[in-house]
Amino acid sequence: MKAARFYDRGDIRVEDIPEPTVAPGTVGINVAWCGICGTDLHEFMDGPIFIPPCGHPHPISGESAPVTMGHEFSGVVYAVGEGVHDIKVGQHVVVEPYIIADDVPTGENDAYHLSKDMNFIGLGGCGGGLSEKIAVKRRWVHPISDKIPLDQAALIEPLSVGHHAVRRSGAKAGDVALVGGAGPIGLLTAAVLKAKGITVIMSELSAKRKQKAKEAGVADYIFDPSEVDVVAEVKKVTNGQGVDVAFECTSVNKVLETLIEAAKPTGVIVIVSIWSHPATVNVHSIVMKELDMRGTIGYCNDHKETIKLVEEGKINLEPFITQRIKLDELVSKGFETLIHNNESAVKIIVNPNL
Ligand SMILES: NC(=O)c1ccc[n+]([C@@H]2O[C@H](COP(=O)([O-])OP(=O)(O)OC[C@H]3O[C@@H](n4cnc5c(N)ncnc54)[C@H](O)[C@@H]3O)[C@@H](O)[C@H]2O)c1
Numbered sequence: 074m075k076a077a078r079f080y081d082r083g084d085i086r087v088e089d090i091p092e093p094t095v096a097p098g099t100v101g102i103n104v105a106w107c108g109i110c111g112t113d114l115h116e117f118m119d120g121p122i123f124i125p126p127c128g129h130p131h132p133i134s135g136e137s138a139p140v141t142m143g144h145e146f147s148g149v150v151y152a153v154g155e156g157v158h159d160i161k162v163g164q165h166v167v168v169e170p171y172i173i174a175d176d177v178p179t180g181e182n183d184a185y186h187l188s189k190d191m192n193f194i195g196l197g198g199c200g201g202g203l204s205e206k207i208a209v210k211r212r213w214v215h216p217i218s219d220k221i222p223l224d225q226a227a228l229i230e231p232l233s234v235g236h237h238a239v240r241r242s243g244a245k246a247g248d249v250a251l252v253g254g255a256g257p258i259g260l261l262t263a264a265v266l267k268a269k270g271i272t273v274i275m276s277e278l279s280a281k282r283k284q285k286a287k288e289a290g291v292a293d294y295i296f297d298p299s300e301v302d303v304v305a306e307v308k309k310v311t312n313g314q315g316v317d318v319a320f321e322c323t324s325v326n327k328v329l330e331t332l333i334e335a336a337k338p339t340g341v342i343v344i345v346s347i348w349s350h351p352a353t354v355n356v357h358s359i360v361m362k363e364l365d366m367r368g369t370i371g372y373c374n375d376h377k378e379t380i381k382l383v384e385e386g387k388i389n390l391e392p393f394i395t396q397r398i399k400l401d402e403l404v405s406k407g408f409e410t411l412i413h414n415n416e417s418a419v420k421i422i423v424n425p426n427l
C-alpha cells in the first residue's frame with residue numbers, strides 16, 4: 074500500500090510498504106482523509122522533533138525513522154482483531170492518535186496524555202493516517218455517526234485540542250473569551266467556545282484569517298492589533314472588566330502580553346501554542362489580578378464530547394477545509410502551500426486512497 078514516510082528533515086517519500094497486520098485488540102482502518110498539521114510541517118522543516126530519528130527507537134513503539142506520518146485522520150473499519158467485539162466492519166471512525174505505554178491507566182479520570190514517553194501515532198511510529206490503511210488499538214478508535222462526513226471528521230483531532238484547551242480554562246456559558254491567533258488551532262478553539270455559549274473575541278493580523286473567522290461564524294468580535302489597541306477594545310466590549318478566559322494560539326510574546334492585560338481579575342490564560350523560546354511576561358499584572366496561567370497539551374478523554382458537538386450540529390467543520398489533495402501531492406501541494414502561502418490555508422486534507 075502507499076504511505077508517506079518521514080526519513081529525515083526535508084525528506085518525506087511516498088512509497089509502497091506492506092499492509093498492517095490487524096493484531097488482536099486492534100482495528101483495521103481504511104483511511105478516508107488525513108489532515109496536515111503544523112507539527113508535520115515542523116518535522117519537515119526543522120525535525121525530527123517528535124519523530125524518533127533513525128537508529129533511536131521510541132521506547133514504546135520501538136520504531137525510528139522512516140515512519141509513516143499523519144495523526145489527524147478518519148476512516149472506515151475493514152477488519153477487527155481477535156477480542157474486539159464492540160466495533161464492526163463498515164463503521165466510520167476517527168482516531169485519538171496516542172502512543173502510550175500498556176501499563177498506563179487510560180480511564181475517565183486518568184491523565185494518560187501526561188504519561189512518560191507519550192507520543193503520537195503518525196509521528197512516533199505505529200503507522201499513520203498518511204497511508205491507505207492503519208491498524209490501531211481499540212482504545213484509541215472512536216466511532217462516529219454518518220452525520221459527520223468523513224472529510225470533516227479528519228478535523229476532529231485538532232478540534233479535540235481546542236476542546237481540551239477550553240476544558241482547561243474552566244470557561245462556562247455566558248463568559249467572554251479572547252483568542253489570540255486565528256490559525257487552525259485558534260479557529261477550532263473558538264468554534265468550541267462558541268458551541269458552549271461563550272462570547273468570542275479574536276485577535277489576528279492576517280486579512281485572510283480574519284475573513285475566515287468571520288465566515289465560519291466562530292468570533293463575535295475580531296480585532297487586528299496592527300489597526301487597534303486590542304486591550305482597549307476588549308475593555309469596551311466587557312464594560313471595562315476584561316475577559317474571563319484567554320487562549321494563546323500564536324507563540325508570539327506580544328500576544329501573551331495582550332492576553333494578560335485583557336484578562337479580568339481572577340481570569341484564566343491558557344497557553345495552547347508550542348513555544349520553542351522562553352517568554353517574557355509582566356508578572357506584576359499576574360500577581361495584582363490573581364490570574365491563572367495554564368498549559369494544555371493534546372486531549373484526554375475529550376474525543377467523545379468533541380464528536381457529540383459536531384454530530385449535534387453545534388460545530389460545522391466544513392469552512393475549515395481549504396484544500397483536498399492526493400497522497401502523491403503531499404509535499405508539492407500540501408507542504409509547499411503551508412510553507413509559502415500559510416494564511417490562505419486552514420486545513421489541507423489528504424486522501425491516501427485517491
Ligand atoms: N497544545 C497543543 O496540544 C497543540 C496542538 C496542536 C498545535 N499546537 C500549537 O498551536 C499553535 C498554533 O497552531 P496553528 O496551526 O493555528 O498555527 P498558525 O501559525 O497557523 O497560526 C498562528 C496565527 O497567529 C497569528 N498571529 C501571529 N502574530 C500575531 C499577533 N501579533 N497578533 C495576532 N495574531 C497573530 C497568525 O497570523 C496566524 O494566523 C502552534 O504553536 C502549534 O504548534 C498546540
Ligand SMILES: [Zn+2]
Nearest residue numbers: 110111112145
Ligand atoms: Zn496535529
